[in-house]
Amino acid sequence: MKKKFLKKYSIILCAGVVIISAIELSGNMGNHASAEMISQNVTDTGFTTVLGSKTVSGTVNTKxxxxxxxxTGSKTVSGTAAPGATVDLYATSGKVTVTADEKGNWTANLTTGLTAGNIYAWSALNGQNWIESDQVTVKQDQTSLKVKDLTYHVGDKINLRDGFVSMTDQDGNTTTTIPGNTSFNDPNGLHDNIPGVYEITYVHNGITAISHVTLLPNVTLVAKDSTIYTGQNWNMADNFSGTVDGKPLDLTKGKISGTVDKNKVGVYPVTYTYEDQSKTVNVTVKQDQTSLKVKDLTYHVGDKINLRDGFVSMTDQDGNTTTTIPGNTSFNDPNGLHDNIPGVYEITYVHDGITAISHVTLLPMANTKPVITTGRFTGLKTISGTAAPGATVDLYATSGKVTVTADEKGNWTANLTTGLTAGNIYAWSALNGQNWIESDQVTVKQDQTSLKVKDLTYHVGDKINLRDGFVSMTDQDGNTTTTIPGNTSFNDPNGLHDNVPGVYEITYVHDGITAISHVTLLPMT
Structure with a gap:
């Protein structure tokens, strides 16, 4: 605003009274008449001024x-003026009128924040002319506060000042040192080592910024590669384990990325993440080559049954073959099979989830070749042998045929009416309608069994040993021994060991052959 002031004047100062004459004020002053010249020429704070016919007294108005x-954005504008002066602030949003306090300070509160442009103020005091301030250019407010998020582990030393990055003042001057008047909160739980995410609000000169502080547990994560075979389920516990603050890690609370196709051969990377810890492993899926081969079995009633015989071979998941049945292979043992009930039984072998079926056929008891075990010597009337249990046996002896039945153990005995004579004997057996089977022929030999003893003489008081009466013996084939066999029996007559003199008869018996020895006991000499 252009203002034109006093052209000529005179001042008379007398006893604190100033008289101004011939004052000319000109120019466009608007509604604000200026008393600038007065304030420039009078320095006393108390005065009386006569202006024309008007007299003004009081404090001098100041700029x-x-x-x-x-x-920009500020809703508060402050300044100074003469104490008690009326101040009209011309802000970018309009005029606001305030009054300076007793110290000359004033503050104008705006309804709308400042925008780019110029602001200025006028002040008036005690009816004196209005005085204008210097114009102030509204600058872009460059105030900023930059913080960062923080991450700690339980037990770490926590310093929330570390969240401060930098700040700029209104003029754009930057500092990376946190000012002492910057405030921030310290939430409950953070220093109690309770894991979680905490929000820290930093405040400086009315500017706020939020830093998120993550407090993590102490995690130890262990990982290893693994191999599975097609069709098998993958379990992350086979690859991952660990601890959280010293306690076992609950794997379900972590995150798995990556998938494993159990039906497709390949190598699958899988990553497990728990809090800030992460491990990656390779899960290899191989083709499962497991196989189990068995065979059918056939037994007859009475045979010794071993179901392990049905196993042929197996291959493991990697294709390695074994012909020895593993100890962990299971198989069922059906009712009736060991009860000798003929039929076809189904045996299921199971190994590592693989099954194979063997059919076991149990046939009626088989006929077997009969065997003549005793009765090969002339004169015998009893012939024994073996055959299938329950088999019919036809014995053809030198005197004719005799038919008998083998007992449950397969033993049979044929009693002849006439003793055997020189020649051959043989037998036929039949069972359950099966074909007759012939035994080997047996040649009947002359029985050469003999038992030779001698008489003995003792005196009363002598030591008596009746075994001394044995001389020798021959078996049926004529083989001779001079040592008395253990199964040779002899009697011990009454009186002999009572030292009663006399002649005693001792009968020796071996394999049905008897021989008599006379023992004479003489009086003591």
Missing amino acids: PVITAGGF
Whole structure:
């Protein structure tokens, strides 16, 4: 605003009274008449001025000054003026009128924040002319506060000042040192080592910024590669384990990335993440080559049954073959099979989830070749042998045929009416309608069994040993021994060991052959 002031004047100062004459004020002053010249020429704070016919008394008005609030967005503008002066602030949003306090300070509160442009103020006091301030250019407010998120583990030393990165003032001056008047909260739980995410609000000069502080547990994560075979389920516990603050890790609380196709051969990377810990492993899926081969079995009633005989071979998952049945292979043992009930039984072998079926056929007891075991010597009337249990046996002896039945153990005995004579004997057996089977022929030999003893003489009081009466013996084939066999029996007559003199008869018996020895006991000499 252009103002034109006093052209000529005169001043008379007398006893604190100033008389101004011939004052000319000109120029466009608007609604604000200026008393600038007066304030420039009178320095006393108390005065009386006569202006024309008007007299003004009191404090001199002074030029207002805008001291704060010259930035965009500000809703508060402050400054100084003469104490008690009326101040009209012309902000970018319009005029606001305030009054300077007793110290000359004033603050104008705006309804709308400042925008780019100029602001200025006028002040008036005690009816004196209005005085205008210097204009202030509203600057872009460059105030900023930059923080960062923080991560700690339980037990770490926590310093929330570390969340501060930098700040700029209104003029754009930057500092990376956190000012002492910057405040921030310290939430409950953070220093109690309770894992979680905490929100820290930093405040400086009315600017706020939020840092998220993550407090993590102490995690130890262990990982290893693994191999499975097609069709098998993959379990992450086969690859991952660990601890959280010293306690076992609950794997279900972590995150798995990556998939395993159990039906497709390949190598699958899988990553497990728990909090800030992460491990990656390779899960290899191989073709499962497991196989189990068995065979059918056939037995007859009475045979010794071993179901392990049905196993032929097996291959493991990697294709390695064994012909020895593993100890962990299971198989069922059906009712009736060991009860000798003929039929076809199904045996299921199971190994590592693989099954194979063997059919076991149990046939009626088989006929077997009969065997003549005793009765090969002339004169015998009893012939014994073996055959299938329950088999019919036809014995053809030198005197004719005799038919008998083998007992449950397969033993049979044929009693002849006439003793055997020189020649051959043989037998036929039949069972359950099966074909007759002939035994080997047996040649009947002359029985050469003999038992030779001698008489003995003792005196009363002598030591008596009746075995001394044995001389020798021959078996049926004529083989001779001079040592008395253990199965040779002899009697011990009454009186002999009572030292009663006399002649005693001792009968020796071996394999049905008897021989008599006379023992004479003489009086003591």
